[in-house]
Amino acid sequence: MxxxxxxxxxxxxxxxxxxRVLDAAIRLFVHKGYFNTPxxxxxxxxxxxxGSIYHYFGDKEGIAKALYVTYIDRMSREMAxxxxxxxxxxxxxxxxxxxxxxxxEQEPEAIAFMLGAKLQEFLPDETPVCSAKPxxxxxxxxxxxxxxxxxxxxxxMVAVSSLFGGALRMIHHRIEGRIKxxxxxxxxxxxxxxxxxxxxx
Amino acid sequence: MxxxxxxxxxxxxxxxxxxRVLDAAIRLFVHKGYFNTPxxxxxxxxxxxxGSIYHYFGDKEGIAKALYVTYIDRMSREMAxxxxxxxxxxxxxxxxxxxxxxxxEQEPEAIAFMLGAKLQEFLPDETPVCSAKPxxxxxxxxxxxxxxxxxxxxxxMVAVSSLFGGALRMIHHRIEGRIKxxxxxxxxxxxxxxxxxxxxx
DNA sequence: GTCTATACGACGATAGAC
DNA sequence: GTCTATCGTCGTATAGAC
Numbered sequence: 038m039x040x041x042x043x044x045x046x047x048x049x050x051x052x053x054x055x056x057r058v059l060d061a062a063i064r065l066f067v068h069k070g071y072f073n074t075p076x077x078x079x080x081x082x083x084x085x086x087x088g089s090i091y092h093y094f095g096d097k098e099g100i101a102k103a104l105y106v107t108y109i110d111r112m113s114r115e116m117a118x119x120x121x122x123x124x125x126x127x128x129x130x131x132x133x134x135x136x137x138x139x140x141x142e143q144e145p146e147a148i149a150f151m152l153g154a155k156l157q158e159f160l161p162d163e164t165p166v167c168s169a170k171p172x173x174x175x176x177x178x179x180x181x182x183x184x185x186x187x188x189x190x191x192x193x194m195v196a197v198s199s200l201f202g203g204a205l206r207m208i209h210h211r212i213e214g215r216i217k218x219x220x221x222x223x224x225x226x227x228x229x230x231x232x233x234x235x236x237x238x
Numbered sequence: 239m240x241x242x243x244x245x246x247x248x249x250x251x252x253x254x255x256x257x258r259v260l261d262a263a264i265r266l267f268v269h270k271g272y273f274n275t276p277x278x279x280x281x282x283x284x285x286x287x288x289g290s291i292y293h294y295f296g297d298k299e300g301i302a303k304a305l306y307v308t309y310i311d312r313m314s315r316e317m318a319x320x321x322x323x324x325x326x327x328x329x330x331x332x333x334x335x336x337x338x339x340x341x342x343e344q345e346p347e348a349i350a351f352m353l354g355a356k357l358q359e360f361l362p363d364e365t366p367v368c369s370a371k372p373x374x375x376x377x378x379x380x381x382x383x384x385x386x387x388x389x390x391x392x393x394x395m396v397a398v399s400s401l402f403g404g405a406l407r408m409i410h411h412r413i414e415g416r417i418k419x420x421x422x423x424x425x426x427x428x429x430x431x432x433x434x435x436x437x438x439x
Numbered sequence: 440g441t442c443t444a445t446a447c448g449a450c451g452a453t454a455g456a457c
Numbered sequence: 458g459t460c461t462a463t464c465g466t467c468g469t470a471t472a473g474a475c
Binding site: 069070072073153154155158165167168191192194195196197198199201202203204205206207209210213215216223226227230231233234235236 | 274
Binding site: 255286287288289290293294 | 458459460461
């Protein structure tokens with residue numbers, strides 16, 4: 038009980054200073070890159086002293102790790118929600134793309150950090166994002182959809198890549214500024230293309 | 239004339255030492271990351287002294303830049319070749335996917351460096367890969383295919399992302415080890431999914 | 440918990456002989 | 458062109474007062 042509370046507190050602790058650091062850090066990591074961001078920049082951007090930062094996070098990697106677990110956790114819960122609210126892959130895949138596009142517009146830094154950066158270079162002990170729970174849930178959706186005959190019989194990875202690859206490319210283009218307008222304007226079109234790729238007939 | 243020769247020499251110069259350095263560098267950059275690779279590691283891996291490395295490349299960034307221009311140049315030529323050999327988007331897109339899959343199998347480090355790394359973090363002055371010539375050629379193929387009525391009318395970026403997004407995802411999965419078998423085994427399936435996504439009817 | 444000041448190590452880059 | 462030896466800086470992390 039006490040251990041569980043402690044774990045929860047470690048992840049979702051919302052004390053101002055800690056949040057101020059994480060907020061500054063993700064912005065800097067995304068815009069300049071992890072290795073191009075000295076702690077000193079985080080000190081300036083957050084207004085928190087270097088002593089406090091090390092007090093909370095132990096080392097620089099600890100800051101990145103805190104961001105990683107926060108967002109993996111959140112994405113996992115949202116993916117699990119989708120699985121509960123919908124039963125067919127048709128609706129599930131649509132909801133996944135909608136969710137990812139929404140996140141990209143509402144919190145571009147979070148998505149850029151999770152999908153854009155090569156996290157393994159500075160978080161060597163964490164599971165790579167595309168092997169982690171949210172993506173695992175997406176693969177399972179597709180697996181079920183194929184088993185139930187909702188989509189064609191394909192290699193699993195081909196089906197997953199074909200169904201979500203287009204949306205993920207759009208997100209990359211949006212993050213890197215090659216798409217100017219909000220992604221939700223393309224949501225329907227992107228999903229329709231994706232669905233045609235794997236649908237029966 | 240002489241200037242042209244000098245330019246060519248700067249790009250494709252194949253003196254053993256220079257190549258040994260580039261060969262060692264791309265392996266280290268891909269497997270450990272640019273920022274996790276001290277010059278000293280390149281010295282060891284290549285067997286070339288640090289003095290010679292600086293003689294040829296000026297600084298560390300110069301090594302990465304040499305790799306970048308080499309591969310952009312090569313990919314551009316191969317994409318242009320595809321444009322010459324085929325006229326319809328149907329065949330062109332198929333050839334592009336085949337080419338990318340082949341490169342991934344034959345020179346995984348080159349593809350991982352160009353598509354996997356976030357080059358802008360250490361090559362801030364170079365055009366991001368997805369805005370550079372090879373990808374520009376891919377976008378033009380799609381543009382022409384849409385103008386000639388070969389595929390449905392879609393936003394250009396949606397069409398491009400849908401047509402090549404699946405293949406690019408497969409490449410990422412292959413590079414990161416989530417796909418064990420060679421990509422050419424999935425080539426036909428991947429292209430068929432991609433084509434269904436954008437094809438008419 | 441928060442801060443300032445400082446120690447320490449690593450890495451990029453240069454000098455200069457051969 | 459190639460090498461060895463060396464320098465200077467920057468950035469992580471710690472010490473220790475408040």
